[in-house]
Amino acid sequence: MKASIRKIAVLTSVAAALASALAAAAVKPETAIHYRQSVYTMIGWNFAPMVAMIKDKTPWDSAEFAKHADRIASLTPQLLEGFPEGSDKGAETEAKPEIWQNMDDFKSKMSDLVRETKALSDVAKAGDEAKTREQFKKTAGACKSCHDKYRSEE
Amino acid sequence: MKASIRKIAVLTSVAAALASALAAAAVKPETAIHYRQSVYTMIGWNFAPMVAMIKDKTPWDSAEFAKHADRIASLTPQLLEGFPEGSDKGAETEAKPEIWQNMDDFKSKMSDLVRETKALSDVAKAGDEAKTREQFKKTAGACKSCHDKYRSEE
Numbered sequence: 001m002k003a004s005i006r007k008i009a010v011l012t013s014v015a016a017a018l019a020s021a022l023a024a025a026a027v028k029p030e031t032a033i034h035y036r037q038s039v040y041t042m043i044g045w046n047f048a049p050m051v052a053m054i055k056d057k058t059p060w061d062s063a064e065f066a067k068h069a070d071r072i073a074s075l076t077p078q079l080l081e082g083f084p085e086g087s088d089k090g091a092e093t094e095a096k097p098e099i100w101q102n103m104d105d106f107k108s109k110m111s112d113l114v115r116e117t118k119a120l121s122d123v124a125k126a127g128d129e130a131k132t133r134e135q136f137k138k139t140a141g142a143c144k145s146c147h148d149k150y151r152s153e154e
Numbered sequence: 155m156k157a158s159i160r161k162i163a164v165l166t167s168v169a170a171a172l173a174s175a176l177a178a179a180a181v182k183p184e185t186a187i188h189y190r191q192s193v194y195t196m197i198g199w200n201f202a203p204m205v206a207m208i209k210d211k212t213p214w215d216s217a218e219f220a221k222h223a224d225r226i227a228s229l230t231p232q233l234l235e236g237f238p239e240g241s242d243k244g245a246e247t248e249a250k251p252e253i254w255q256n257m258d259d260f261k262s263k264m265s266d267l268v269r270e271t272k273a274l275s276d277v278a279k280a281g282d283e284a285k286t287r288e289q290f291k292k293t294a295g296a297c298k299s300c301h302d303k304y305r306s307e308e
Contacts (some may be wrong), residue, residue, distance in 0.1 A: 035199045042232070045189045074228055078196070118290035 029090025036082025036095070039075055046071045054136055062068040065132060066124040073121035076114045080107065099150050116142040183244025190236025190249070193229055200225045208290055219286060220278040227275035230268045234261065252303050265299040270296040 046068040052058040053065055083106070088097045099106045116139040123135045147153070200222040206212040207219055237260070242251045270293040277289045283300045301307070 031199075033272060038195035038199075041188060041192035042196065045185075045192075071228075074225075078225065089203065 027084060029084075029087040032082050032084050032087040033091040033093045035078060036087075037093075039079050039082060040082040043072050043075050046075075050136065054133060062124070062127045062129065062132075063154075066121070066127070069117070069121040069124040069132075073114075073117040076110075076117045079113075080110050094151050094153060096150050096152050106146075106150060109142070109149075113139075113146065125143055166308075181238060183238075183241040186236050186238050186241040187245040187247045187249075190233060190241075191247075193233050197226055197229050198286075200229075202238060204290065208287060214283055216278070216281045216283065220275070220281070222277040223271070223278040223286075227268075227271040230271045233267075234264050248305050248307060250304050250306050256265060260300075263296070263303075267293075267296045267300065 002082045047098070049058065050065055050068050053060050083099060084094065085100060087093075087096065088100050116135070120135045120139045203212065204219055204222050207214050237249065237253060239254060241247075242249065242254050270289070274286070274289045274293045277285045
């Protein structure tokens with residue numbers, strides 16, 4: 001009896017996993033492309049006022065900086081799901097096909113970005129301008145390292 | 155002496171507010187339109203798997219549901235800044251001009267949405283499927299109430 005309950009439980013979770021996989025597979029490439037571009041747009045929107053402060057074009061405002069850094073830190077972990085297998089084409093995209101040929105490296109660069117944006121949010125929240133400026137450089141470096149290799153810019 | 159320090163402090167904060175206002179004013183309408191559409195795209199991306207569960211097209215998964223609800227709850231408070239004065243045109247947009255003619259009402263609908271999505275995230279985190287389904291209806295109602303009035307759908 002217990003064994004059959006276990007069997008049913010296993011079958012149910014297999015079915016659930018399958019259903020999730022099918023649901024994920026049902027996402028059209030253009031939908032994924034549009035989604036990931038939206039995440040980048042939101043990151044860019046929040047990046048702009050931070051850059052303005054970093055370049056002293058607007059006065060330093062720790063609370064504002066921390067707000068934008070916190071948003072970016074919550075957006076970066078949502079990027080990777082926008083790059084499913086097969087979404088190298090389907091709509092206009094700057095994502096190079098090399099991404100899917102080097103997915104482990106791409107994932108590793110994404111996890112660098114997640115780590116650096118989280119660190120930026122933490123240091124910005126603490127309110128130390130010098131340390132925030134320092135960590136901002138590292139974060140921008142994580143963006144650049146991935147763009148250099150995997151983003152085609154005309 | 156103290157009074158002049160206070161004066162300087164006041165002037166500095168006025169200058170900071172002005173600089174922020176100028177920075178915000180510098181955002182082009184098309185940039186704001188593109189930004190707000192991105193927030194909606196991200197909300198939609200996260201809404202889809204929730205709808206699939208609500209409609210029993212995929213098995214109920216409390217953790218998955220809560221993850222998407224949490225993301226949506228953090229996205230909705232970021233919508234309003236995508237509707238600055240003057241962004242009723244500048245790029246293709248479904249946002250009706252009525253938004254800027256009734257900004258107080260629009261803001262109130264936005265704050266309903268923020269409240270309902272937060273409630274959905276809270277109830278989903280608690281893991282009660284029945285209550286989550288109930289709160290999902292209220293949340294979808296908050297979306298609809300704003301779309302009906304302020305979104306032009308062809």
